[in-house]
Amino acid sequence: MKADDIKKIAVIGAGDMGHGIAEVIAMAGYTVNLYDIKQEFVDRGRNKIKESLEKRVSKQKMSADDLNKTMDNIRGFTVLRDAVKDIEYMIEAAPEILDLKTKIFKEADESAPKHAILASNTSNMSITQMGAATKRPDKVVGIHFFNPPAMMLLVEVIHGDKTSEETMAVSYDFISKLKNFRGAMAPVRVEKDTPGFIFNRVNAPVGLFMSVLYDKGLADPEAVDAKIRSIGAPMGPYEIMDYTGLDVNLHGGEYFAKTLSPEFKPANWLRKMNEAGTLGKKTGKGIFTWPGGSRPAIDLSKADPNFDPMDIICLQVNEGTKLLEAGVTKSAAEIDKAMVNGGGSAFGPFALAKSMGWEKVAQRCEAISKKLGITWFMPAATLKKGNIQI
Numbered sequence: 001m002k003a004d005d006i007k008k009i010a011v012i013g014a015g016d017m018g019h020g021i022a023e024v025i026a027m028a029g030y031t032v033n034l035y036d037i038k039q040e041f042v043d044r045g046r047n048k049i050k051e052s053l054e055k056r057v058s059k060q061k062m063s064a065d066d067l068n069k070t071m072d073n074i075r076g077f078t079v080l081r082d083a084v085k086d087i088e089y090m091i092e093a094a095p096e097i098l099d100l101k102t103k104i105f106k107e108a109d110e111s112a113p114k115h116a117i118l119a120s121n122t123s124n125m126s127i128t129q130m131g132a133a134t135k136r137p138d139k140v141v142g143i144h145f146f147n148p149p150a151m152m153l154l155v156e157v158i159h160g161d162k163t164s165e166e167t168m169a170v171s172y173d174f175i176s177k178l179k180n181f182r183g184a185m186a187p188v189r190v191e192k193d194t195p196g197f198i199f200n201r202v203n204a205p206v207g208l209f210m211s212v213l214y215d216k217g218l219a220d221p222e223a224v225d226a227k228i229r230s231i232g233a234p235m236g237p238y239e240i241m242d243y244t245g246l247d248v249n250l251h252g253g254e255y256f257a258k259t260l261s262p263e264f265k266p267a268n269w270l271r272k273m274n275e276a277g278t279l280g281k282k283t284g285k286g287i288f289t290w291p292g293g294s295r296p297a298i299d300l301s302k303a304d305p306n307f308d309p310m311d312i313i314c315l316q317v318n319e320g321t322k323l324l325e326a327g328v329t330k331s332a333a334e335i336d337k338a339m340v341n342g343g344g345s346a347f348g349p350f351a352l353a354k355s356m357g358w359e360k361v362a363q364r365c366e367a368i369s370k371k372l373g374i375t376w377f378m379p380a381a382t383l384k385k386g387n388i389q390i
């Protein structure tokens with residue numbers, strides 16, 4: 001199969017991600033079979049797409065005719081075998097529960113045409129295990145959109161242990177044909193099924209670093225965020241935690257503690273905030289206060305002169321280097337592409353740290369590791385040798 005052969009796509013789950021993925025795909029002219037377990041969930045997903053497109057029309061960024069065409073491309077389903085029976089491609093965006101996902105893959109495998117590719121939008125779970133639930137593991141792949149799909153350009157295309165090169169190539173080409181509100185989608189290949197894939201993995205040590213500094217009373221969130229904003233970033237790291245949700249951060253920490261190192265175990269402050277139900281933006285209070293859901297007031301004059309944003313960049317480069325060593329991605333440039341398109345920065349960590357010199361980056365990681373007593377931050381061998389091409 002070639003990407004041009006794809007005409008009809010099933011999106012399984014019409015929640016936050018599913019409806020956003022359906023929106024981007026339907027805008028590109030594909031037929032979307034949008035499935036959820038209840039008609040009301042399908043309708044809610046369709047309504048959210050319509051509301052989002054209506055905003056585009058009111059800003060004169062889309063014609064009413066294109067809105068109607070996009071909506072006409074979306075059909076609702078509540079019976080899975082009907083949703084997948086004549087598709088070329090499926091993207092599963094059901095809740096992050098492995099048993100549920102493997103069940104969906106098994107059922108879809110039984111009803112979808114033999115040539116159809118079955119993809120999962122999982123944030124973390126094993127593509128290989130989903131493939132094992134089917135009789136076509138070579139045609140099972142990860143397609144990881146970022147939230148919200150209509151605004152975020154990065155899509156990670158993830159290789160399960162048995163995914164074929166054809167499935168990877170067709171999936172990559174298919175994603176390359178899509179555009180969201182900001183521009184052309186930016187696919188990045190992830191050559192191995194590994195915890196956090198690329199974007200979330202490169203950011204994992206940053207989350208740990210910020211969490212430990214806060215836990216030890218070594219950082220004032222407002223002062224750190226003010227510093228990061230002073231160099232042009234749209235949001236500081238603590239505000240990002242609140243924005244994503246402290247519950248999501250807690251689960252992320254637990255997941256990396258299980259799969260990477262016990263050092264990722266969530267800190268006490270994070271557990272306490274979760275127990276208290278102060279989860280960030282979604283509850284109006286987290287590390288900061290979010291009055292009426294609007295952004296917290298960060299006093300930019302409070303920028304911490306002692307906080308060096310290069311600490312964050314160095315930790316990202318180190319984690320990215322580990323991915324290069326493990327063959328998860330082929331180049332530092334691909335990592336930078338993922339970090340630029342998955343976040344809001346103009347440059348990736350490798351491009352930003354290059355002029356510092358890789359040996360100095362390694363020394364900085366070692367110093368942070370020793371100061372905080374976290375061995376995960378110790379520099380990768382390739383970084384110490386300065387053997388990185390960009």
Ligand SMILES: NC(=O)c1ccc[n+]([C@@H]2O[C@H](COP(=O)([O-])OP(=O)(O)OC[C@H]3O[C@@H](n4cnc5c(N)ncnc54)[C@H](O)[C@@H]3O)[C@@H](O)[C@H]2O)c1
Nearest residue numbers: 013014015016017018041093094095096121122123145147
């Ligand atoms: N939210 C994010 O920021 C984000 C980002 C990237 C990836 N993801 C991943 O995308 C997937 C969906 O996440 P979400 O945030 O959209 O969740 P969500 O809870 O908003 O949506 C899940 C949808 O799946 C439906 N569902 C429940 N059981 C189902 C079943 N058996 N079959 C099909 N659909 C079923 C629910 O009714 C709901 O509409 C997860 O794997 C998640 O890890 C989430």
